[in-house]
Structures are given as structure tokens and as C-alpha cells.
Amino acid sequence: MNADGSLTDELTGMTVLVVDDAEAGRYAMGTVLKRAGHRVVPVASGGEALAELDIRRLKGTLPDVALVDVGLPDMSGFELCRRFKERPFSARLPVVHFSAADVPPADHCQGLDIGSEAYLKMPAEPLEIEAVVRAAVRNARLRADDRALVRRLTRLAETTVSIQSARSLQELADAAADGAAALTGTPVAVFVLDQEDRLCRGLSRDRVPVALPDEDAHRAVATLLRRLARGQSGVQLTTVPAPLWPAGYFRPGVRHDARLALALTQDGRAPVCLAAPARGMRRLGPEGETLLARLAQSTALAAEPLLMYQVERHVALTLQHSFLPRPHRLPEVPGVDVAVRYVPASRDTEIGGDFYAVLRTADGVLSAVGDVVGHSLEAATVMVEIRHALRAYCIEDSDPAVLAERLDRMLRHYHPEVTATVCLALIDPADGRARIANAGHLPPLLLRADGDTDYVPAAGPLLGVGLPHPAPTEVRLAHGDRLLMVTDGLIETRGTDLAASMEQLRAAATGSLPGLDALCDTLLDTFGQDRGDDIAMLALRLR
Incomplete structure (x- = not known):
């Protein structure tokens, strides 16, 4: 009135x-x-x-x-x-x-x-x-x-739960876009710009999946977000006119004025943006914009640990690549051919502590494959320490059981809360004698030149628990025999019995083509796609 x-x-x-x-x-x-x-x-x-x-x-x-x-x-x-x-x-x-x-x-x-x-x-x-x-x-x-x-607040709460449970920036952007679209009744695009200017984007599912914006559009948005984020604090609501906002984010091939809710992560480094058509937002009034701003703030808070994880994962992966020798840098060992593979976990999974090593000793060639338990930067760091310790210890004594004991003591002294597995094989190329110590790891698979394939019965406690390690298991390798050592990331699958997975690995290895590279590639093609754990693999053959 x-x-x-x-x-x-x-x-x-x-x-x-x-x-x-x-x-x-x-x-x-x-x-x-x-x-x-x-x-x-x-x-x-x-x-x-x-x-x-x-x-x-x-x-x-x-x-x-x-x-x-x-x-x-x-x-x-x-x-x-x-x-x-x-x-x-x-x-x-x-x-x-x-x-x-x-x-x-x-x-x-x-x-x-x-x-x-x-x-x-x-x-x-x-x-x-x-x-x-x-x-x-x-x-x-x-x-x-x-x-x-009430409906909008319920949707806001549901969306907040979804974005907080996201395991990757892509999941976060998709959840925020769908939640914001349900909240506003308009198509929504969500952008997260990381510290290396890589743009993660999510479009609400009501956006027709044709004529999507191209890379030039994404670069334009990234530049715009960086410019708007300078000196900002809190949540900024702003309208970007259609000539400055790339077409196609809300409707295929159509330009719209864009209403943006821009927030920064708590460290102020990474902008998070929720974008919707300005015309649709005007219909909602101040209340709708307030809810969009709150969702932008919640998305920024949820993005921060994912961005931190992304940085940590990059550092861990850099450590892995820096300290694991490339195939062309493996030591030349007369009488033995060696092939190695390292495959990091899928993009949305933390890097672990998987490693391999090939070392020349006075008694032959020492090969090792191991895995530090856990998935974090710490696991990758401990992996580096174990490799360095192994290189130092084997100069004085290359007996695999002795090395396992020393690594166990080192781990308990410097990292008492960490455990690791490792399989060590010392091979004398002259007579084919192989001495194998296994500390809680998958046993090595021996592929005979005549076609017989079986696991070497070597077992022992994992590193870091302080239990005594048994004497090495001895086998003889003939010319053309191959020895395969892998980490469990290759075959371990939740809900599947490990014994069954090991049998599948044995069957796939038996059916592979001759040669070490063919063996490794066959196994990676068979088991190594989108794994949730790192994969380290070492195969050697007696000439």
C-alpha cells in the first residue's frame, strides 16, 4: 500500500x-x-x-x-x-x-x-x-x-555438501554448476583458475552439449578473471557485457551479458567464478544474487584444499620422475637386459611412493621394486630416502636379506610411523644365480624360456615393523629367462581377491610376446588403465 x-x-x-x-x-x-x-x-x-x-x-x-x-x-x-x-x-x-x-x-x-x-x-x-x-x-x-x-536454501545446502565432497577440481566445478543452475533456474558456468593459470570449467547439465566454447574463449575468460581478481577481497558481483564475454557458455553460439559472482580462495591466489546470464539473474532479484554469492564463497573454500593437493601432487610426481632413472639411463650390466616402467596414478589420485632401482654391485646386478605405504608427498619423500639408502648400503654388502634388515632399521629410526614393501633380487650374470629377499611385497614372477611361468616363493615381513628377515630364496636363471617385479598398483583392485589378480597377471605375462618391452607393454595395456595407485615395473632377462 x-x-x-x-x-x-x-x-x-x-x-x-x-x-x-x-x-x-x-x-x-x-x-x-x-x-x-x-x-x-x-x-x-x-x-x-x-x-x-x-x-x-x-x-x-x-x-x-x-x-x-x-x-x-x-x-x-x-x-x-x-x-x-x-x-x-x-x-x-x-x-x-x-x-x-x-x-x-x-x-x-x-x-x-x-x-x-x-x-x-x-x-x-x-x-x-x-x-x-x-x-x-x-x-x-x-x-x-x-x-x-526454503527450496533455494535446501538446494544451497545440498550443493555445498556436493562441492565439499568433490575429489577433484573438475568434480567441484561440475557440482557447483549444477547446483547453481538448480538454485537460479538459469544455465551456469563455473570456473576455477589455478596458480599456473590453468582453467578448470564446469557447465550445468541443462546446457546443450553442442557448439561448446573453444580454447580461445577459455583463454579470454582466464584473462578476464585474473584482471577482475586483482586487489579483490570477499565476493565480487559484477556484470560483463556480451561483447567482452565469449559466446556459447550459456546457450550454443549465443552471446549474453554475464552476471559473475567472483570469490578468491583464502590464500587469495586462485579466483573461483560462477557465471549466469544477467537477464535470468535480474528476475531473481537481490535474494537470488545473495545465494549465488554464498555459493561462490563455498566453492572457493572447497577449491582451496584441492588446489593445495594439486600442487602437492605435482611436487610428488616431480620427485618420482627426478629420482627414478629413465630407461636410457639405467646402468649397463653385461649379460642382463633390463626394462622399467613407471606410471603415476590417475589424475584425481594422490601420488604414492612406488620405486624401482637397478644397481651394479661387486656380486652382480641388484634389482629392486618397492612401495612406501600411503599416498602423499611424504610417501614420495620417503621413497627417495629408501633408494638413496639402498644405493649406499649395497656398496658394502649386496646380500638381499642384509639389505632388507638395514632398510628396516633405517625406516624405524627416521620414520617410525611409516612402513614400506620391497623385493630385492641379486643376480650373478655369470651363472644365473638369483638370490631374492621379499619384504612384504608381491613375489617376483619367473618366466622361463621354455614357457613355464610361476612366482618365486619368496616372502618376509614388510619394512618398518622390526621383525627378522629370512634368508634369501635362491633360484637359477637360464639364458632367455625373464624375471618380472611389479608393485601392487598394477593389479590390486578393491573387491577382487589378490590371489585371483596374481593369477590373471601370470596368465597375461605367459601370453605376451618375447622380449622385455613387449612384456611390460602387454601388462600395462591389460591392467594399467586409470589405476587408483602408482605402478612401478622392472623386468630383466638373462642373455
């Missing part, structure tokens, strides 16, 4: 359904409402009222309020109200009952219990009729707004 008593803009020009079997009553009520600036839809019965709503439902023009006479010829006004409320599309239509007859108070209560907004005793003054209609619509809209707010 304005200061002069006139109707507010939002409550003028409403469509009012008047249900009255008396033509004079419909005319009188219609006249009052038309003078107040409303559109009137008069009907004479409950059946006509239900049919009128069906027609208007198809056209998308439902009335704002219904004035219903209590005494209709085909059903009571209370029954008509009940039927309105039973239909999903008309359940929220505000109803005002009226009657010129005396209606018992119990009937008034019945109408209110069914869901009507008010009761008018006729005849009534025009001002009273207008006031009751306005109040009915206003109250219904307030309830609808409250319900919409």
Missing part, C-alpha cells in the same frame, strides 16, 4: 476468478473489481470454474485469486476449494469464500481448514472487498516466496 492508500504496483491488474451462480452477483462483484483495476473472469458453477482453470493452465495464465460463493448449484464453495487444493497446478491459488446467506461459524472454519484465505459476508463495502482480495493475494505470495526461499 502506498502512502496515498492506493494499491501497490505488484497488487494491481490482477486476474480474479469470480464463481457465483447469480448473474447479478457476478456483475456486482465484477464491477467493484474492475474499478479497482483488476481483470475479472466470471463463471456460474464449480464445474465451469474447474474447466476454466484447465484451459488457463494450458495457456499459462492462471488467475491470481478466486472469489467463490459458498452456495453453488453443482457443489459447495468449500468442495470447490478442496478440488482446487488437490490439483498441483492450482493448489496455491488463494481462495476467498463469500455468501449473502447466514453461514454457521462451523462452516467458516471448514473453509479455512480446507485452505481458503478469508470469508466475506455479503453485501460488503467495495473497499472491504478490495482489501480482502489484496490481503489474500499478498499472503499467498508471501507463502510462495517463503517456500521458494
